[in-house]
Amino acid sequence: MKLQPLIEAVQTNCHIADARHAADLSLCTFLLQMREFYRWEKGLPLGAALSREAVGQWLARREAHWADLEDRDFVRLPVGEGSEFDAFDVAALNALLQPHGLVYGAGLVGPQRPVFFIAELDHLQTLDDGVTLQVCGREFARSLLAPPAALQGERIVLRRESMARWLWEKFEALGLKKLDGPFRAVSRAYGLEEDFHAALPRLLDEQSRTLVLHELGEHRAGRWLEPGWAAMRLALQDRRTELLVRAVRDHIADFTHTLPTLLAEGSAASIHFWFAGFDGLRRQLFPTLVDAYQAWCAGDAGRALQAHTGRGALHFTRLAEQVLALHAQHAAAAETHIEALLSSSQAVCRG
Incomplete structure (x- = not known):
């Protein structure tokens, strides 16, 4: 299976969704999430020092790219030879991807606001009530908003990489506030x-x-x-x-x-x-x-x-x-x- 065309198509859909909904975020939240998204996209470790100039130029290019994508429809996802799937056909896509150690996710996190991702499948586990837990590792494509856990029908998807980045964001905010509280x-x-x-x-x-x-x-x-x-x-x-x-x-x-x-x-x-x-x-x-x-x-x-x-x-x-x-x-x-x-x-x- 050729993965790169699929990964690129999923990331295109992520960019389309972000183009439509990034403006929903407060400026502070947007900038914090974009900093972490930059680290992820560039393969940088958590907390890596960032060049303000480099991030600023990247952000300007990304916003221009979003302007071009905002009115586009989500693209179909190529899997295998000649097969394409709707971006929300999660069950069919995972049936094909899971044997290759991959997980695909798509869902709504707000009014008409979808998120998408594709990641390595770390392991599967059967929980209470017969629910399947899919634990994901490295992420190959993702939206700006990356919920660390989500319920999708009879599956719970746990995204460890997104959870790690979410925890880092909270830890960074903790250093800025210097206040006691639950995360302290x-x-x-x-x-x-x-x-x-x-x-x-x-x-x-x-x-x-x-x-x-x-x-x-x-x-x-x-x-x-x-x-x-x-x-x-x-x-x-x-x-x-x-x-x-x-x-x-x-x-x-x-x-x-x-x-x-x-x-x-x-x-x-x-x-x-x-x-x-x-x-x-x-x-x-x-x-x-x-x-x-x-x-x-x-x-x-x-x-x-x-x-x-x-x-x-x-x-x-x-x-x-x-x-x-x-x-x-x-x-x-x-x-x-x-x-x-x-x-x-x-x-x-x-x-």
Whole structure:
């Protein structure tokens, strides 16, 4: 199998998607992600010193390239002699690629915002509920936005290279802020400030499981949310509403599965790691959870966190039922009603 034409086609689709959606990012986030994308594209190690002039010239060329691609359709993917596949035909592509030790991924991470990648297949594992875990290694093509873990049907895809770069971005931000907080606790637990690169393999091994627990929670939530939830999300056009909807489902996954598992195991580093990602709209929807985390840090043996986790599971399950009911009632006109509900005080769990 000739891989280079496939890799180039996947990367073209990545560039098309980035051309359409890079402007959705804040300037700070965009620049941080582009710096790391530059390192990846040039084969540079994490934290490699960058020439401001070289990055600036590369960025100007990339934005010009995006301008040429923005209105193009996604290209079909060549696999084998004379065979081409739609960019979203993930199952068919993986059936052909997996015997060659490769994984292809494509999915939506926002309103009409796809991401694509192709990577080495490190290994496969069967998890609870019959879900297959695909662990990916080196990535040959990727979008600017590279989620380290994702649920795709009956598969969880874990991208170790993207996770490593995501962790490096958080570590770099930690150095800029000089503040205590959950990721500072993670840094201390693993000795990141002493030697990030030496600590990274253990951090990846242990905290990739936290990401997988979340995706398992998503899978279990999908048993009763789907197919209505996916249909509702596809109908959304407003980015903030889609992010709110995503936050609700994330909370269901984490309060019914991820956090109960971590609390039962007493995994301190993993609890800190989970809270390092508890921000933005997720935090706005459950502000008092931070107080429970601080009580846990102060030594309450997790009592407040356990209570908040139970209340959060109930609250966000009911909220999701209301969202589905609005979609069933109003169909194409439901988005305004969903946005109003999720932006109201009724959506906020007070613990």
